[in-house]
Amino acid sequence: MISIDELRHRHLPFVKADQEGIIEEVNGLMEEIYGWSPADLIGKSLGMILPSSFRDAHHLGFSRFRMTGESEVLNHPLELMTVCKDQREINSEHFIVAERHGDTWSFAATLKPLE
Template sequence: MVVEFNQRFELIYGWDTKLVGQTIGLILPQQFRELHHAGFARFKLTESSEVVNHPLELATICADGSVIRSEHFIVAEKDDQEGWSFAATLRPLEGPHGC
């Protein structure tokens, strides 16, 4: 679930506060959403991942429906009381840098 994002993400990808509270899968192409959900389910069971802490080149859906290639870098942190938290940095890989 998206908790927050910075102004740069909004500027580049066009998403506004309507994305907050939604699944991050909304910014992934439809054909990758099930893989994304399966990967998170697997991570919850095994607490290991081949994508966390590794740059990934993925298509990113902008708010207007256009798609740009981006580098996604995902990090995870475990808190004994709150459980796992995830954060990601996205960087557009093609220009112009924005949707």
């Protein structure tokens, strides 16, 4: 299984969030490719980079994972849209991992534009 630290060191846009879906870290490639600076995203919901049509399903899946510890979206590539700062949507490959630290979870993903 791939760790958050391994994802962080890939040469791809990277985002890390807490168990509530609040962004804690992004790298410079998020700004270079999607237009989002760390100041734009840190402390905000992951929903900012997700299409509005997907946000409810995302929040439901996040809640279900916290309750069950099970997920169908972790540890394999997913083709999803990513919202850029200018509100364009780019088809991207998301690779999402989760790590438990005591009683809390951290989530991270790399995003690779497919267009």
